[in-house]
Amino acid sequence: MMTSEEILRVVNKGLESLAYDRKPTSLYEPIRYVLSLGGKRIRPVLMLLSYNLFKEHPEEILMPALGLETYHNYTLLHDDLMDNADVRRGQPTVHKKWDANTAILSGDSMLVLAYQRVAQCDNAHLAQVLDLFTETALEIGEGQQFDMDFETRNDVEEEEYIEMIRLKTSVLLACALKMGALLGDASQEDADLLYRFGEKIGLAFQLQDDLLDVYGDPKVFGKAIGGDITSNKKTYMLINAVNRANAEQRAELMRWIEAKQFDRAEKVAAVTRLYDEIGIRQLCEEKINCYFEQGKQLLEKVNVPAERKEVLRQYTNAMMHREK
Incomplete structure (x- = not known):
């Protein structure tokens, strides 16, 4: 069994080693930036801890776990734009460091990358994993819309x-x-x-x-x-x-x-x-x-x-x- 500290180190090392070799760099640099800002990495750590209940070597499912972290940070990138927030984790938000259009487009690409990373699991589990992820992503959008709707309601x-x-x-x-x-x-x-x-x-x-x-x-x-x-x-x-x-x-x-x-x-x-x-x-x-x-x-x-x-x-x- 790995400790949560060991798992967090594996997650952070994995995020640092993700390659962004596609062009144009201006599309992918904000994605790299967002994922470099730190954070607690709760979602990938929970995923690896859960796997470790049943099997050893949780690092074997690192890429789908990084996919969930990519997705989570994509939602933060777009949330910051919607909220017009200037700072995230002590650093300028993407729409402040670049502009709103960059935040939208890089966010869109980040969502696609999240799917690509989550899908890097064995074929036996792929359909179940993607169904779960898709349902979750739809629900999170619904939750965000409810939150926005509540802003204009006092009841x-x-x-x-x-x-x-x-x-x-x-x-x-x-x-x-x-x-x-x-x-x-x-x-x-x-x-x-x-x-x-x-x-x-x-x-x-x-x-x-x-x-x-x-x-x-x-x-x-x-x-x-x-x-x-x-x-x-x-x-x-x-x-x-x-x-x-x-x-x-x-x-x-x-x-x-x-x-x-x-x-x-x-x-x-x-x-x-x-x-x-x-x-x-x-x-x-x-x-x-x-x-x-x-x-x-x-x-x-x-x-x-x-x-x-x-x-x-x-x-x-x-x-x-x-x-x-």
Whole structure:
């Protein structure tokens, strides 16, 4: 069994050694740039850890795992363009470093490269792997559209939000785990359990992101706290604050949501104070723990010896105890 640190080194080395020898260079350079910016590499690591539950030598499925990482970074490239974000992982985004047209076209090519890389697996599993990847990619687009639709709505329900983050975030973690299991010749039952495990972990992970955006340490978090509050992003926290507020609290919340002109620090402080009064932090932490516990129970049911699951268990524990 490999440790998660060893697997991460294999993933990073693999990404560094990917060849971009097609022309024109101006199309492929932004792709190389995006994949060189670092990141936690959670999806390929989960895929290799999942494979390693059932088989040794997870490096044998490295290329499809790099395909998932390529796909994930493609979605970030286009997200940054849609959000008009200037910085990603401390570096200029592609549309800032180059321009919007480059971001669109290089992103399109990145999606095709992702498919090419995912397809580099043995023929026995190819159809299943591509079906899973295609369904996942469609769902992520659906999740992004729901997220965009929510921007113009003030009546988003908690269930709708959870489904949106399931599509936008969870299904790719779930896909990584199931793909690793399939390539490791796991039973259909174990592959499905690992998919559902990934869904629950993904929901907990995204809700933790929402929490850190309000209550994280800006020095550790890597960006200014309160971005979701400033942009009125319909998060689990805002939705529940609106639904659980008394009349006075709701009126103040709506004033901040509807304000066209405001001092950023003042708005973040005021909305955070309302969250504290309404008990939103505790509510969110309870929901995170609930999903995490459900995930752990699903992992327990996977039919491999407990000691083989230890590396994956420790890795997902570390994902849940982060500050950024």
